[in-house]
Amino acid sequence: MVTFLLFFIKVVVTIKFILNMKTHKFLIPLVFSLLIFSNIYSADNFYFDADYSVFRSSSAKSILEVYFSFTQKGLIFVKTGNDFVGAANTQIIIYDNSASKEIFNETYALQSKVSDSAQAKLVSRLIGQQNLTIPNGNYTLTFIGYDQNNQNRKDTIKLELNLTQLEESKSSLSSLQLASRIDKSSDSSSIFFKNGLELTPNPNLLFGSNLNKLYYYIEVYYPLVDFNTDSANFSVVVTDPSGKLLYEKRKSVNTKNNVYAETGFFNVDSLLTGSYFITAALIDNVTAKKVSREKKFFIYNNSPKKQDYTNLHEEGFMQSEFILLTENQVEDEFNKMIYLRNSSDNNEWDNLKTIDDKRKFLYKFWKRRDTNLNTPRVESRDEFFQRIKDANKQFKENFKDGWKSDRGRIYVLYGAPSEVERHFMEADVKNYEIWTYDFFEGGTICVFGEVQTSGEGTYLLVHSTMRNEFKDPDWLAKLKK
Secondary structure: OHHHHHHHHHHHHHHHHHHHOOOOOOOOOHHHHHHHHOOEEOOOOOOEEEEEEEEEOOOOEEEEEEEEEEEHHHOOEEEEOOEEEEEEEEEEEEEEOOOOEEEEEEEEEEEEEEOOOOHHHOOOEEEEEEEEEEEOOEEEEEEEEEEOOEEEEEEEEEEEEEOOOOOOOOOEEOOOEEEEEEEEOOOOOOOOEEOOEEEEEOOOOEEEOOEOEEEEEEEEEOOOOOOOOOOEEEEEEEEOOOOOEEEEEEEEOOOOOOEEEEEEEEEOOOOOOEEEEEEEEEEEOOOOOEEEEEEEEEEOOOOHHHHOOOHHHHHHHHOOHHHHOOHHHHHHHHHHHHHOOOHHHHHHHHOOOOHHHHHHHHHHHHHOOOOOOOOOOOHHHHHHHHHHHHHHHHOOEOOEOHHHOHHHHHHHHHOOOOEEEEEOOOOOEOOEEEEEEOOOOOOEEEEEEOOOOOOOOOOEEEEEOOOOOOOOOOHHHHOEO
């Protein structure tokens, strides 16, 4: 009876599985589908990550290194002989924005074979890398990762890529590549081999807990062409989102070679959960000339001493300014944190019943972002709300507070730009501004246009080269009068 019941349950589950499939294979015989389904083992959430780095090939071309990864737990494993096999594919599409055409479209496979598919045993990641040489230009990279054993389980990542010619009369840097491990190696057949090193990529840029060393690699081209030999240094620093310096390494520039690599690592096990920046720079200490590359990375640290803030934390809360906040102030602060909070924060807030619970929420929220626990204040909170005030003064639009405008949002999140280029009252184009951030993600811009010519001074974000911001390479044409 038990055997029949188990068989019946398997039949019902299999029928539901077939009916929910989004492929065209609805006519597979039930007996065959039962055999297939009985060999498929369930997976955790599907996780796919992709990133890239750019290195010099020639004056007209660059080497594009593409990194991608999947978690073992996120794949469906199928019984094959005495083993269980999980497989994942990554489709890489490169679109030339200037020529308006696709120049590359290939799919690469990764496979994992295990003797035991129990979730507790699946702790590794599948990591792949492809190296491509492409002409300098402006491109859109599309990465599509999917589970070979159920192609409905997939994710798509789009990134912008702008390759410019490197002049031999100017010193320059490659991308700043972050890795989970760097080892000396002579195995040139490895996909991770580069200049006598084995660099294991970390496409999701997440460190901490079990990955407490952040490795970096960067190439320096013609380092002293336009820098003073005696006063140039190479610097690598780690900062928090407010710009506070956390770690720094500085050394003299290698004067023996026109092209060389800088590598190293930082121990990041003491950093709290959150986002950070690592910046590598060639610096002339006399002239203040600087060439730099920046990369954002993330820390997740589940150590109780770094995550359980409420013990001091009760005492710290009782001595903090949060305990004095009125109900209106609490609600106002939460509303203004919209650029920082996530869905988990929102759900937690919705379940809070008392004003005191909400005060404690705010205290813990900001303490998780506190980079200096030795001071009573949370400097990152002070900086955030100072930017809110600045945005209200500078970017107020009609009846909208400045921090709620597009320019205000970018200012609050990323700070003041290095340069603002204003175009006003030009004959054939609407008013617009170009904000340049020299040291964010290696150099980025945000373009704001007065899309509606109402004279109210309302500027909308029409293009940005920042990750996760709106992109439209054809923005100028759309601002034509």
